Amino acid sequence: MQVAGPASRRRFEAFAAGAADTLFRTGCLLTGDAGEAEDLVQETYIRLARRWHRVAAMDHPVAYARRILVNLALDGAARRSRQRAELEPAAGQPELTDESAARALRQIDDLAEFRWALARLTPRERTVLVLRYWADLPVAEVAEILGCSAGTVKSTASRAAARLAQILTHNQPPTGQRATPAASKEGPP
Amino acid sequence: MITDELEHELRTAFARTAESITLPQQARQRLLQRNYHPATGNRRLAAGLAAAVIAAAAITVPLAAGGGSQPATAGPVIHLASYTFRLPAGYRLTTTNPPPCHAIVVFPLPASVVPAHGPVAQHPPYGAQMKAAASASGGCILAVLAPRYTPTAAMPDPEGPTGGHPVQIGPYHGVIIHTSAFVTDLRNRRQAVRHGITPGWNYWTQLYVRLPAGGSTMRDLIIGARQLPDAALINIAANGLST
Numbered sequence: 040m041q042v043a044g045p046a047s048r049r050r051f052e053a054f055a056a057g058a059a060d061t062l063f064r065t066g067c068l069l070t071g072d073a074g075e076a077e078d079l080v081q082e083t084y085i086r087l088a089r090r091w092h093r094v095a096a097m098d099h100p101v102a103y104a105r106r107i108l109v110n111l112a113l114d115g116a117a118r119r120s121r122q123r124a125e126l127e128p129a130a131g132q133p134e135l136t137d138e139s140a141a142r143a144l145r146q147i148d149d150l151a152e153f154r155w156a157l158a159r160l161t162p163r164e165r166t167v168l169v170l171r172y173w174a175d176l177p178v179a180e181v182a183e184i185l186g187c188s189a190g191t192v193k194s195t196a197s198r199a200a201a202r203l204a205q206i207l208t209h210n211q212p213p214t215g216q217r218a219t220p221a222a223s224k225e226g227p228p
Numbered sequence: 229m230i231t232d233e234l235e236h237e238l239r240t241a242f243a244r245t246a247e248s249i250t251l252p253q254q255a256r257q258r259l260l261q262r263n264y265h266p267a268t269g270n271r272r273l274a275a276g277l278a279a280a281v282i283a284a285a286a287i288t289v290p291l292a293a294g295g296g297s298q299p300a301t302a303g304p305v306i307h308l309a310s311y312t313f314r315l316p317a318g319y320r321l322t323t324t325n326p327p328p329c330h331a332i333v334v335f336p337l338p339a340s341v342v343p344a345h346g347p348v349a350q351h352p353p354y355g356a357q358m359k360a361a362a363s364a365s366g367g368c369i370l371a372v373l374a375p376r377y378t379p380t381a382a383m384p385d386p387e388g389p390t391g392g393h394p395v396q397i398g399p400y401h402g403v404i405i406h407t408s409a410f411v412t413d414l415r416n417r418r419q420a421v422r423h424g425i426t427p428g429w430n431y432w433t434q435l436y437v438r439l440p441a442g443g444s445t446m447r448d449l450i451i452g453a454r455q456l457p458d459a460a461l462i463n464i465a466a467n468g469l470s471t
Contacts, residue, residue, distance in 0.1 A: 051264065059259055063251040068242070074307050077255045078359070081262065081304070082321055088264035115323045144237035150245050157245075172235065173242035197230050200238060 051091050055084055058101050062108055068169045069112040071158035083108045105174065106184050113162055113185075140204030156206040164199035171196055258312065263302065306359040306468075308373045308449070313468035315369055316460060319361040367455035368432075369464070374448040376441045385438060385448065395435070397466050402437035404458055435461050437469070 062083060066076025086107050087094050094100045144153075157165055163185070170181045171192070182189045230238075251259075303315035358372040379385060392405030432454040441447040449469070453461050 052260070055264070056260055059256055060251050063255070064246045064249045067249045068246065073252070073255070077259065077307060078321060080259055084259065084262070084264050085304070085320070141231070141234040141237045144234070144241050150248050153241055153245050168238065169242070172238040173246055175239070193229070200230055200234055 047091060047095065050095055051088060054087075054095075054100060058104055061101060062104060065105055065108055065169065065174070066112065068154075068157065068173060069109065069162075069166060070115075071154055075115070079108050079111050082111055109166060109170070109184055113166060139208075140201055143204040143207045152207065156203055159206050160199055160202060164195055164202065167192055167195045168199050168203070258305065258307070262305070304361055306361065306369075306371050308357075308359065308371060308468075311373075311449075311468045313371060313451070313464050315361050315464060316456075318363045318365075319367065319369060320363075322360050322362045363455070365455065368453065369456065370450075370452040372450050373439075374450055376445040376447045378445050385436070385446070392436075395462060397437050397462060398469055400437050400439060400469065402435060402465070404433065404435045404461070406431065406433050433458060433461055435465055437465055439469075 059080060062080045063073075063076050066079040067073060070076055070079065083104055087100075087104055094103055097103055157168070160168070166185065167181060170176045170184065171178070176184075178189045178192045182192045185192065303317045303319045304321050306313045306315065306321070358370055360371075361369045377385070392403040395402045395404050432452055433456065434450060434452045437449040437451075438446050439449055449465060451461060451465055
């Protein structure tokens, strides 16, 4: 464990304050749950603080933080995906063309519906889409984070996009799942 | 290969969604007020201080054992709904799957864990709502807010255990119970054994606190712990429920 001086602490605190929104949003998109996202950000900060002397010298510490958060989310994802297994869309529904998929995404008028559909993907599919199309990372960087080939990232992204559109087209979220992720954390117990 | 049009729609959908997600002010404060840099100093001095703390603890623990609320120690926090439970130092947040916690989470292991008393009970599927923290020495704390229920005369608390010792946590009634289970199987035997969990009898403590949940409904806060004294468990609940 390192000894952090006052200047180093101030830099960490400034970094944490600046990165909190981005990391929280990433966590929400990856898990679909504000509480889990907050826990992920907290654990990410704990890990960053342990090696802050190295992280502070990096060109893009936020990217490094995001990488930790993604790995933490994937570590905990197996449990969540098991619990949601029964909610997966039924097999045998027709594959959508990219054109139909784009149309399904364009017609989203309720963002909670998109988040709900996103949560139905497998953790890895969801992560690929979040990193590619929200974090806007190139395929090679996503592959490096996930420890797979660029080809796998491309095929996973393609499959995930098709499934996302399929879910949006063929399924409706239950009424109770339309709450915003941020609101679900602060509500009454 | 995804078409440019589909990629554009994906980026737009993600951008709109992300924009709609805001970090709540309370969550921001919780995240940023935490001390992520526990101070460490000269090792020799630290060793001397540790010896002094141990000596002091030997005197003060018996005095405190009679009850009274201890201040929350500076460990990680578990959030359940609007409550924040600060755990003792030395714990780290974890999932419920890896050792040492998985052996005391009954519901994912219905076939491998048999309660020591009575028939096998099927626990409610709390799932992802259950939060966990573990210590390096094999301690584990699990916390969950059980689903709401409407108490009846015949069944005042469907979640609560039978037996146990009644406790009062501020204005709330609770019960604390010492539970044991016979573990017949472990997923990662070598790692579990290293944490002190072995096939055979394992013991932990559970605290159930009945909380009003609006109207005539109630819900139970359940905190289970391994290697934690009753007073510490009660202290965690009391501090979390008072915030």
